[in-house]
Amino acid sequence: MRVSKLLMPTLRENPSEAEVISHQLLVRAGLMRKAASGIYTYLPLGMRVLEKIKAIVKEEMDRFGGQEVMLPIIQPAELWQESGRWEVYGQEMFRLKDRHEREFCLGPTHEEIITSLVRNEVNSYKQLPILLYQIQNKYRDEKRPRFGLMRGREFIMKDLYSFDQDQTGLEESYEKMYKAYTNVFLRCGLQFRVVEADSGAIGGSTTHEFMVLAEAGEAQVVYCQKCDYAANVEKAEAVPDKIVVGTESEIQLVHTPNVRTIEEVAGHLGVAKKQLIKTLFYKADDQMVAVLVRGDREVNDIKVQNHLRCVQLELAQPEDVERMAGCSVGFVGPVGLEIKILADQEVAFIKSAVTGANKNDYHYTGVSLNRDFKVDDFTDLRMVQSGEPCPQCDSSLESARGIEVGQIFQLGEKYSQSLNAKYTDENGDEKFFVMGCYGIGVSRTIAAAIEQNYDQNGIIWPITLAPAHVVIIPVSTKEDEQVKEAEALYRQCLEAGIEAVLDDRNERAGVKFKDADLVGYPIRVTVGKKTIQDNSVDIKLRHSGAEEAVNKNLAVTKITEVVR
Ligand code: ATP
Numbered sequence: 001m002r003v004s005k006l007l008m009p010t011l012r013e014n015p016s017e018a019e020v021i022s023h024q025l026l027v028r029a030g031l032m033r034k035a036a037s038g039i040y041t042y043l044p045l046g047m048r049v050l051e052k053i054k055a056i057v058k059e060e061m062d063r064f065g066g067q068e069v070m071l072p073i074i075q076p077a078e079l080w081q082e083s084g085r086w087e088v089y090g091q092e093m094f095r096l097k098d099r100h101e102r103e104f105c106l107g108p109t110h111e112e113i114i115t116s117l118v119r120n121e122v123n124s125y126k127q128l129p130i131l132l133y134q135i136q137n138k139y140r141d142e143k144r145p146r147f148g149l150m151r152g153r154e155f156i157m158k159d160l161y162s163f164d165q166d167q168t169g170l171e172e173s174y175e176k177m178y179k180a181y182t183n184v185f186l187r188c189g190l191q192f193r194v195v196e197a198d199s200g201a202i203g204g205s206t207t208h209e210f211m212v213l214a215e216a217g218e219a220q221v222v223y224c225q226k227c228d229y230a231a232n233v234e235k236a237e238a239v240p241d242k243i244v245v246g247t248e249s250e251i252q253l254v255h256t257p258n259v260r261t262i263e264e265v266a267g268h269l270g271v272a273k274k275q276l277i278k279t280l281f282y283k284a285d286d287q288m289v290a291v292l293v294r295g296d297r298e299v300n301d302i303k304v305q306n307h308l309r310c311v312q313l314e315l316a317q318p319e320d321v322e323r324m325a326g327c328s329v330g331f332v333g334p335v336g337l338e339i340k341i342l343a344d345q346e347v348a349f350i351k352s353a354v355t356g357a358n359k360n361d362y363h364y365t366g367v368s369l370n371r372d373f374k375v376d377d378f379t380d381l382r383m384v385q386s387g388e389p390c391p392q393c394d395s396s397l398e399s400a401r402g403i404e405v406g407q408i409f410q411l412g413e414k415y416s417q418s419l420n421a422k423y424t425d426e427n428g429d430e431k432f433f434v435m436g437c438y439g440i441g442v443s444r445t446i447a448a449a450i451e452q453n454y455d456q457n458g459i460i461w462p463i464t465l466a467p468a469h470v471v472i473i474p475v476s477t478k479e480d481e482q483v484k485e486a487e488a489l490y491r492q493c494l495e496a497g498i499e500a501v502l503d504d505r506n507e508r509a510g511v512k513f514k515d516a517d518l519v520g521y522p523i524r525v526t527v528g529k530k531t532i533q534d535n536s537v538d539i540k541l542r543h544s545g546a547e548e549a550v551n552k553n554l555a556v557t558k559i560t561e562v563v564r
Pocket residue numbers: 109140142149150151152153155156157404405406407439440441442443444
């Protein structure tokens with residue numbers, strides 16, 4: 001690649017809407033451009049990084065027995081109605097109609113489509129296990145698309161689905177994917193932790209998230225230095241004296257007089273049921289009063305939190321709650337705020353929320369629920385904080401922010417039952433497939449890699465993800481000899497299988513150096529007057545800043561050493 005011909009529009013200033021480093025640098029380094037909120041175009045260098053990650057993901061999926069397919073992006077409503085998710089998915093789903101008024105959605109995920117494929121095409125235990133995957137665009141109309149590739153509305157996901165005969169088979173498939181995911185993120189050069197996670201409404205019991213540790217992460221994880229315990233705080237269990245929810249202005253009090261079930265609450269709020277990640281239930285008279293904590297983590301931004309007053313919502317004992325049972329109140333807010341279950345100030349809080357200065361920010365009133373709900377449901381509510389004892393070994397827990405780059409689920413029979421997907425076992429009996437699903441945020445991983453690898457000058461790509469290994473810079477394109485040397489080295493690199501970029505622009509050296517740092521090529525080679533005199537080239541490593549003069553005949557060998 002010659003920079004003079006490359007579409008690589010670098011910028012010196014940060015785009016105003018870019019709040020996090022990865023978003024700023026992806027735009028400034030000319031890797032992507034915004035088309036609409038949460039929707040991006042990948043430019044040539046961005047595309048190369050994307051292809052690198054996809055190649056790693058494919059290799060690891062194939063290594064563990066995955067077979068690649070391509071499922072449709074446009075999916076018929078009927079399948080989602082069959083599984084029951086058409087109603088519960090809420091506003092995150094992009095819905096559309098064709099010219100005959102038939103309903104469709106843009107796939108936010110593909111459990112329905114793949115289960116219907118397998119129910120039609122796989123019928124014997126002899127064909128199992130089967131692991132099918134794709135790498136494709138996903139569409140989610142996120143409430144707050146932001147942070148560039150971290151939370152897009154169109155984004156790229158690798159999703160794999162496993163179909164097994166029984167739970168033992170599922171556990172084997174799950175183990176394979178656990179290993180494959182570990183390999184993927186190691187090969188991407190990322191520091192990550194695998195944490196226990198909450199399965200929410202997707203169903204199933206066992207699930208893990210792969211979290212890249214970075215300040216910009218929207219998730220909070222706790223982990224133990226002594227043993228292997230690590231969990232998303234949503235999952236970490238503790239006694240119910242405190243839960244984390246959101247800041248005052250983010251809490252909505254929702255008026256839903258006729259709502260009786262969680263599904264209806266979710267429908268009323270226009271969110272997926274799984275977003276109502278935590279639910280507190282209190283008995284009051286003959287009603288259940290629910291405190292719904294909406295898992296809207298994108299609002300839980302540290303920057304927002306720091307300058308907003310944090311409200312302590314004090315929840316009552318059941319008898320105190322009776323006083324608000326008349327309107328049966330539901331509090332709905334995002335994760336991030338502490339609620340202490342202690343005294344009886346909740347009514348005052350509700351009043352201040354409704355009559356306070358920001359009253360237009362709130363919708364008000366209550367939620368009452370069927371009694372069939374167990375009061376015990378609130379026992380796993382409190383989110384664990386750092387410094388608390390590890391549930392496995394009792395030493396002190398640490399906490400960190402994480403970017404969820406992947407998640408694996410044991411689904412069990414949730415979708416095979418609702419979509420009636422069966423195979424015939426050895427004895428000729430019909431059984432439901434036992435399923436797992438496994439997602440990697442391929443485009444989010446690009447952002448995560450930058451969040452972990454940058455400095456004030458730009459991106460510092462791990463060698464496996466870099467858009468190219470080396471940039472070759474002739475200091476002056478007006479000096480024939482420099483141009484000749486640089487061209488020769490460029491050709492030698494390409495012949496040796498090194499991904500090289502030649503910055504042949506007629507620009508000042510300073511401009512080319514700045515762009516090289518901004519784009520983040522792992523290796524920079526400079527050809528100048530002095531290096532030519534010395535029969536050498538200057539090789540600088542982006543990662544360490546180490547710079548050395550290398551005899552020009554040894555340059556390719558040296559570069560190859562760094563790349564391999
Ligand atoms: P989040 O909690 O961040 O909203 P999720 O749990 O809803 O993510 P999954 O349904 O588990 O996401 O999807 C699998 C993977 O897809 C996630 O682990 C994440 O890496 C990626 N992903 C999900 N939503 C987005 C998005 N809006 N933009 C980019 N990547 C996403």
